[in-house]
Amino acid sequence: MSELQRSLSKDESSAQAPPRLPSGIALPLLYQGEFLQLFQEASQFPGIVRLDGAFFRLFQVNDATLIQEILRDKQKRYRKGKLMRQLIDVTGDGLLINDGELWRRHRRLASPAFSPRKLDGYAECMMRAAHLLVDRWRDTSEPVDLLHDMSEITLVSLLETIFGIGFDETYAGVSEVIHQMLEQVVLRGRSFFPMPLWVPTPSNLRFRKKIAEAHRTLDQIMATRRASAQDDEPVDLLGQWLQQSDEQEDGEQHFSPQEMRDELMTMLIAGHHSLAIALSWSLYEVARRPEVQARLQAEVDAFETLPQGFKAFEQMTYTRGVFLEALRFYPQPPILLRDCMEDHRLGEFSIKQGDQLLVNVLAVHHDPTCWPEPEAFLPERYEDIALEKMLQHHYLSFGGGSRSCIGRRFAVLEGCMLLAMIVRHMELTLCDPEPVPPKFAAMMVPETPLRLRLSPR
Ligand code: HEM
Structure with a gap:
């Protein structure tokens, strides 16, 4: 053994096993599904803490520097978590869960549809959806349930940006099928350990039916879109992908x-x-x-016409900051999942092949060593931070490293444009003064409905 190998293996052997959260605390919370409470209990441990169930080794990583190692510096030693691969029945081996060469190829093929120039095209569809929402809200005197209305309007916008389906008669049928399927995904996501889909429980059967309907609908949309005449430069993502696949010559298979x-x-x-x-x-x-x-209204009112597309990013910095800060408070999802592929040292801890890691985004976002005054809502924090450099500032809402969210610019653009449009036309007031806490259901959802009263400005 060479001197270098000896010193490396000594270094490896000096690594410690992570401490363990007492099983009297961890297991009841894990099996009762009280995940936010579990993550919070485990956040008391600096670095890494072991949570463990009966049949697996499960660790929560709370430390911002170790998280950068997992997501960026040592990313090749990890793959997407098994728990996430449960999505395979719905998304096949898609980008969220695939790994290795397959992931690289899919990411390369999908990426051009998220370039700044393409985003400018989506912005028009996003604006149409925003107008639709504001027009509806102008006519209502009743309090609105934010999550309900936002689910509807983001689907309107996604169906147009992704499939080119405008808000017309085709929309109603398609959105119904997709919405029902997405609802089932959300319901299933509430459990960390859902019953495998091949077990014919009533909820599994319902879920399988919704997936099959959604798959049929997507196949039809693709066939119709392929048969119809293509624009020179399609705006929607499907149109772009179909065009790319037609144009492919002997290069990479689309x-x-x-x-x-x-x-x-x-x-x-x-x-x-x-x-x-x-x-x-x-x-x-x-x-x-x-x-x-008031500050948001001042920023938005200063424009005669609201900026669209990439300009919205650059010019509406406070509006963008509001969206980013809300995502720092309530990251979606609050944890990321990784499985370790080889034994190695992470900080001072030893991690083994097969270990499952929960990357604790929520803890980092509220860590005072990463974020001054972490409990203050300060949209101005982001004025000098580029979206591409978020990980180095310990902002993890869009993940980090090469597996960061491919739709991050799309999401921030839609966030900016909807917020801008809403505050330009409506005054927002809370219905209930009591704060609404978040709960864990794969994402951080409100425990009770977020209800607002709206008045036209
Ligand atoms: C506020 C909205 C959004 C948030 C907070 C968000 C968050 C995230 C996060 C944290 C990841 C990384 C997951 C991980 O490392 O395990 C991710 C990945 C991903 N997101 Fe987003 N996302 C958002 C919107 C979108 C949109 C609008 C799209 C597409 C239209 C999208 C598509 C994806 C895809 C395909 C991946 C997997 C990328 C890969 O692994 O190559 N996301 N997202």
Whole structure:
């Protein structure tokens, strides 16, 4: 053994096993599904803490520097968590859960549809959805349930940006099927350990039926879109992918029809719920804080016409900050999942092949060593932080490293444009003064409905 190998193996052997959260605390919370409480209990431990169930080694990582190692510096030693691979029945081997060469190919093929120039095209569809929402809200005197309305409007916008389906007669049928399927995904996501889908329980049967309907609908949309004349430069993501696959010569194979359907489904699953909840919390925080609402209105009112597309990012910095800050408070999801592929040392701890890691985004976002005054809502924090450099500032709402969210610019753009449009036309007031706490249901959802009263400005 060389000197170097000897010193490396000594270094490895000096690594410690992570401390363990007493099983009297961990197991009841794990099996009762009290996940936010479990993560909070485990956040008391600096670094890494072992949570463990009977049949697996499960660790929570609370330390911001170790998290950068997992997501960026040592990312090749990890793959997406097994728990996430449960999505395979819905998304196939799509980008959210695939790994290795398959992931690299899919990411390369999918990425051009998220370039700044393409985002400018989506912005128009986002604006149409925003107008639709404001028009509806102008006509209502009743309090609105934010998550309900945001789920509807983000689906309107996603169906147009992803599939090119405008808000017309086709929309109603498609959105019904997709919405029902997404609802089932959310219901199932509430459990960390759902019953495998092959077990014919009533809820599994319902879920399988909704997935099959959604798959059929997507196949039809793809067939219709392929048969119809293509624009020179399609705006929607499906149109772009179909055009790319037609133009492919002997270079890299484009998505097969099945891969394309899986990736379309992936975009819906990854984009819809996260966006709807993030927007709901953003509007709720604005309504709770008159000073934030006033500053937001001042920024938006200063424009004769609201900036669209990439300009919205650059010019509406406070609006963008409100959306990002709401996502820091309530990250969607609050934890990321990774499985370790080889024994190695992480900080001072030893991690083994097969270990499952929960990357604790929520703890880092509230850590005073990463974020001064972490409990203060300060949208101005982000003025000098580029979206591409968020990980180095310990902002993890869009993950980090090469597996960071492919839709992050899309999401922030939609967040900015909807917020801007809403505060320009409506004054937001809380219905209930009592704060609404978040609960864990794969994402951080409100425990009770977020209700606002709206008056036209
Ligand atoms: C507020 C909205 C959003 C949030 C908070 C969010 C958050 C995230 C996070 C944290 C990841 C990394 C997951 C991990 O490392 O395990 C991710 C990945 C991903 N997101 Fe998003 N996302 C949002 C919107 C979107 C949208 C609108 C789309 C697409 C239209 C999208 C598509 C994806 C995809 C495909 C991945 C997997 C990327 C890969 O591994 O290559 N997301 N997202």
